[in-house]
Each structure stands twice: as C-alpha cells, then as structure tokens.
Amino acid sequence: MKTSHLYLFLHVLLAGGVSVRAFDPVTTTVAIGVGATLGRMILNYFRESCDSKWIAFNLTGLETDLENKLFGQHIASRIILKAVSGFMGNENPKKPLVLSLHGWTGTGKNFVSKLIAENIYKEGMDSSFVHVFTSTLHFPHPSQYLTYKSQLQQWIKGNVSNCERSMFIFDEMDKMHPGLIDSIKPYLDYYDKLDGVSYRKSIFIFLSNAGGDRIIQTALDFWNAGRNRNEIELKDLETLISLSVFNDNQSGFFHTSLIDKNLVDFFVPFLPLEYQHVVQCALSEMKVRGHEPDFEVAHKVAKDLVYFPKSERAFSVKGCKTIESKLDYYT
Ligand SMILES: Nc1ncnc2c1ncn2[C@@H]1O[C@H](COP(=O)(O)OP(=O)(O)OP(=O)(O)O)[C@@H](O)[C@H]1O
Ligand SMILES: *[C@@H]1O[C@H](CO)[C@@H](O)[C@H](O)[C@H]1NC(C)=O
Ligand SMILES: *[C@@H]1O[C@H](CO)[C@@H](O)[C@H](O)[C@H]1NC(C)=O
Numbered sequence: 001m002k003t004s005h006l007y008l009f010l011h012v013l014l015a016g017g018v019s020v021r022a023f024d025p026v027t028t029t030v031a032i033g034v035g036a037t038l039g040r041m042i043l044n045y046f047r048e049s050c051d052s053k054w055i056a057f058n059l060t061g062l063e064t065d066l067e068n069k070l071f072g073q074h075i076a077s078r079i080i081l082k083a084v085s086g087f088m089g090n091e092n093p094k095k096p097l098v099l100s101l102h103g104w105t106g107t108g109k110n111f112v113s114k115l116i117a118e119n120i121y122k123e124g125m126d127s128s129f130v131h132v133f134t135s136t137l138h139f140p141h142p143s144q145y146l147t148y149k150s151q152l153q154q155w156i157k158g159n160v161s162n163c164e165r166s167m168f169i170f171d172e173m174d175k176m177h178p179g180l181i182d183s184i185k186p187y188l189d190y191y192d193k194l195d196g197v198s199y200r201k202s203i204f205i206f207l208s209n210a211g212g213d214r215i216i217q218t219a220l221d222f223w224n225a226g227r228n229r230n231e232i233e234l235k236d237l238e239t240l241i242s243l244s245v246f247n248d249n250q251s252g253f254f255h256t257s258l259i260d261k262n263l264v265d266f267f268v269p270f271l272p273l274e275y276q277h278v279v280q281c282a283l284s285e286m287k288v289r290g291h292e293p294d295f296e297v298a299h300k301v302a303k304d305l306v307y308f309p310k311s312e313r314a315f316s317v318k319g320c321k322t323i324e325s326k327l328d329y330y331t
C-alpha cells in the first residue's frame with residue numbers, strides 16, 4: 001500500500017516537471033504550488049497522527065498475544081486484558097489507567113508493556129505517543145531531582161496536550177526518587193482537567209522489582225505444597241504487594257501517597273518462571289527468528305540456566321531474560 005502511494009507521489013512530481021517546461025511562469029508557479037501541497041498531503045498521510053488511523057485498540061490482538069506469547073503469567077494476563085479493554089472501551093474514563101507491574105527479573109514486565117503498546121498503537125513501541133522513562137537512564141542523579149521533576153512534568157503535559165491517548169512507561173520505578181514519583185501524582189488523579197489539559201485518556205505503566213520477593217515466597221509455598229501454580233490467585237498477592245512495597249523503606253518507590261490515595265488501578269504480579277516456561281520462551285524465540293522449533297536445543301538452553309532456591313531448583317534466576325543470547329550460542 002505504501003509503495004503504491006509513493007508511485008503516485010512520483011507521478012505527480014514528474015507530471016509537474018513536464019508542465020514546467022510546457023507552460024508560462026504563472027502556470028509553472030501554480031503547478032509547483034499544487035505539487036507542493038500534494039506532496040505535503042502525502043507526507044502527512046504517512047506521518048503518525050493522534051487519530052483512529054494510528055491509535056486503535058485491538059482487543060482480539062491483545063487477547064491472542066497474551067495467550068500465545070506470554071508464558072506462566074496467568075494472573076497478569078487476566079488483569080491486563082480486563083484493565084486495558086475496560087479502559088479503552090470507555091469513551092469517558094474518569095482518570096487515566098495506572099498499572100503497576102511487579103515481579104522478579106526477566107518475568108515479562110517490559111515484554112507485556114510492549115504487547116499492550118503494539119495492540120493500541122499501529123507503530124507499537126516506536127509510536128511517538130509512547131514514552132519510556134528509565135530511572136537510571138533519564139534520572140540518574142538523586143541530587144538533581146528538582147530539575148528532573150520540572151522536566152518530567154513538562155514532558156507529560158506537553159505530550160498529553162499533543163495527544164490525549166499517550167502512554168507513559170516508567171521502568172525501574174523502584175529506583176526513582178520519591179519526590180519525582182510525587183510529582184507525577186496529580187496526573188494520575190481524578191481531575192477533569194489540569195491547566196486545561198485532560199489526562200484521563202492516558203495510560204501510565206510502572207515497572208519494578210518491588211514486592212518480587214513476596215511474590216516468590218507465595219509461588220514457592222504453592223510449589224512446596226505440591227499445588228498447581230495456576231491456583232495462585234490475585235487475592236493471594238495483591239495486598240501483599242502493596243503492603244510490602246509500601247513498607248519497604250529501601251525502595252523509594254511507593255513511599256509516596258500513590259498507594260494510600262489509591263491512584264494505582266491495578267497491581268499486577270509477575271510470577272517467577274519455571275523450567276517449562278523457559279523452554280517455551282526458547283521455542284518462541286526460535287519462531288520469532290523464523291527457525292523450526294527445536295525441542296532438544298530448547299531443553300539444552302533451559303538446563304543451562306541457574307535455578308533457585310538451590311535445593312528445589314524451582315525458578316529461573318533470570319527468568320527468560322538471557323534466552324536470546326543463549327540461543328545464539330547453541331545455534
Ligand atoms: N513470561 C514470559 N513469557 C514470554 N517471554 C518472556 C516472559 N518473560 C520474559 N520473556 C522474554 O524475556 C525477555 C526479557 O523479559 P523482560 O524484559 O520483559 O523482563 P522484565 O520483567 O522487564 O525484567 P527486569 O525486571 O529485569 O526488567 C523478553 O523480551 C521476552 O522475550
Ligand atoms: C487485530 O489482531 C488480530 C490478531 O493478531 C489480527 O488478525 C487483526 O488483523 C488485527 N486487527 C487490526 C484491525 O489490526
Ligand atoms: C514528550 O516526551 C519526550 C520524552 O519522551 C520529550 O523528549 C519531549 O520533549 C516531550 N514533548 C513535549 C511536547 O513536551
């Protein structure tokens with residue numbers, strides 16, 4: 001489709017060139033003017049804009065992605081589908097959607113954020129309406145948090161003024177200065193408008209390892225009791241997470257009033273991944289690379305990883321995180 005439009009564009013330009021030679025200066029000016037306008041229209045056609053052509057929620061897309069691409073996260077999968085589809089289906093939300101994803105390293109938090117973005121924005125993570133802030137990268141020096149604070153507030157305000165369907169992902173939220181977290185609080189709240197800007201259609205996603213140890217403890221209790229991991233329910237974890245994160249004086253994270261003001265709509269726990277999930281990750285990565293799934297290699301890769309606790313060897317220490325590079329090594 002894109003190529004055919006480009007051809008059209010070239011034809012118009014060439015036609016314009018011919019008329020330049022054939023006609024007097026006035027006609028030429030008109031021809032160039034028309035050509036330029038047309039060119040601009042065509043370029044605008046390809047430029048991402050804040051409308052339904054570029055931003056359209058694909059419910060079946062998200063559902064199948066969560067089902068087929070995300071492994072071992074039955075709780076996260078369910079909450080996210082419900083939360084995002086409810087929010088995107090609501091023409092007039094009262095506040096922005098705020099999700100806080102928690103869990104051990106390599107369990108799929110960034111991966112899920114990407115799946116959400118891909119099923120809302122045509123351009124996925126490359127969309128100019130999706131913004132990722134990584135604490136250690138964008139806000140590395142705690143002493144400069146006042147500077148970061150005004151910068152971040154300007155960014156959020158500027159971007160949402162541009163497009164109310166903006167998405168903000170805060171990675172390594174637990175390493176973010178509490179003052180900085182406090183500074184985004186107003187945007188998450190139930191305000192009709194702040195300074196004439198409405199934030200109610202935006203999505204905020206926080207990623208952190210905070211509360212990960214509590215989630216692991218619960219998963220391990222189930223494992224040791226011989227119970228199926230799929231029996232773990234949100235209620236086994238949700239208050240546990242918000243409490244442990246809230247009371248953790250090490251992570252600056254939720255020391256703020258994000259929690260007691262109920263600004264986070266959903267706390268989403270990510271369970272530690274087991275051997276079987278690592279195998280699935282390896283097979284899935286082969287598929288992405290266009291290779292035939294090779295079970296032998298997948299098991300080799302999975303066996304190569306380190307599992308904890310030492311005695312039970314229940315969960316992968318790095319989740320599925322190093323699978324890609326391990327695959328390079330084996331193939
Ligand atoms: N549950 C999962 N299902 C499928 N693939 C997964 C899963 N978890 C991780 N992966 C794979 O591993 C890679 C790394 O995971 P991801 O970056 O999402 O981890 P994370 O939870 O953000 O970890 P960290 O806390 O260290 O940032 C992903 O790109 C994805 O390919
Ligand atoms: C939504 O996602 C499904 C499954 O990935 C896909 O087949 C379909 O084409 C998508 N719809 C739109 C409008 O992009
Ligand atoms: C939007 O956010 C980005 C950071 O992701 C920032 O660089 C940019 O200046 C912001 N845009 C506006 C208009 O504030």
Ligand SMILES: *[C@@H]1O[C@H](CO)[C@@H](O)[C@H](O)[C@H]1NC(C)=O
Nearest residue numbers: 244246247248249250251252
């Ligand atoms: C954090 O809390 C623990 C107990 O919950 C306490 O022992 C420790 O001194 C506290 N640390 C700081 C820096 O406040």
Ligand SMILES: [Mg+2]
Nearest residue numbers: 109110171207
């Ligand atoms: Mg991550």
